[in-house]
Amino acid sequence: MSAPARRPLVLPDFPWDSLAGPRARALSHPDGIVDLSVGTPVDEVAPIVRQALCAAAAVPGYPTTHGTPELRAAVVAAMGRRYGIGAVDPTAVLPTIGSKELIASLPSLLGVAAGDLVVVPELAYPTYEVAARLAGADVIRTDGLTALGPRTPAVIFVNSPANPTGRVLGVDHLRKVVAYARERGSIVVSDECYLGLVWTGAAHSILHPEVCDGDPTGLLAVHSLSKTSNLASYRAGFVAGDPALVAELLGVRKHAGLMVPYPVQAAMIAALTDDEHERQQRDRYRDRREVLLTALRGAGFTVEHSEAGLYLWATRGEPARATVDRLAELGILVAPGDFYGPAGSAHVRVGLTAPDERIAAAAIRLR
Secondary structure (H helix, E strand, O other): OOOOOOOOOOOOOOHHHHHHHHHHHHHOOOOOOEEOOOOOOOOOOOHHHHHHHHHOOOOOOOOOOOOOHHHHHHHHHHHHHHHOOOOOOHHHEEEEEOOHHHHHHHHHHOOOOOOOEEEEOOOOOHHHHHHHHHOOOEEEEOOOHHHHOOOOOOEEEEEOOOOOOOOOOOHHHHHHHHHHHHHHOOEEEEEOOOOOOEOOOOOOOOOOHHHHOOOOOOEEEEEEOOOOOOOHHHOEEEEEEOHHHHHHHHHHHHHHOOOOOHHHHHHHHHHHHOOHHHHHHHHHHHHHHHHHHHHHHHOOOEEEOOOEOOEEEEEOOOOHHHHHHHHHHOOEEOEEHHHHOHHHOOOEEEEOOOOHHHHHHHHHHHO
């Protein structure tokens, strides 16, 4: 008896693999590479967070999938204090192993299947599309809900502040997304890992009372401590929102053994409780942003959006890959905008995540 046919899983190529050539050219620069192509933190983890991690290192038992009550309380308090989000039910908070694994698995965990529709932004973090494909769902890239026609999406991904553009969606836009989703029974998943890094204006969570009127039904906000607290190596994130949806995720994740290690949970409590280290890190990124923004504009780039987040969305009015090659000759590596969708084909994403000395070197080379 022959084995049953298996449907092949079709995923996009991993984008950064295509930068091998430009990376090699940038590495050959006499003064070394300035790698601005990724959002990996380069600054050390705050001592208060490291101390909390070490203090919990001797605990031998399994951590709880739901996280400790102390961690969930710290999340609720931080969301209210930092982002004006009130009345989040502590039971509707779930720690995650970073935010990427949650985003990639979320449609599948919520029962999205073949024939369902997942909406992602026109320019988007690649993992949203991967998440839909892992679930076997159809994907539409759009920033306007009218483009969906009569189809009812199962999941709508929102990202504000956005990666790669740094664009911030206003309250009115977010309210329209929430109203649209509730009329149709869709789930809104808001990726908010850059919410603590706003440079001009203001950004709002999907759970902010001005957006959802204090009702989290059908809404999930995904957060990460990788950017604001330099905890990328810790894989420290969380999701909060609709208690029923979080309970559904919790049930599946218990079976799958998706648990955040206890020492990491302790470190998260410290990071969420201490606002000073977060402020200091935000100031570092603000200073780096000013240096790169001035240098890029002086080199003939137009920087669009970029009012928040860890990137500058820049263009010289030429194909993105030509810009990548041009900058690689200067020893500067950036990400081409086509990583994030066809609409980015003339832009590059320039990261702020390099040490001050490397940021200064990039500015000199651009001049």
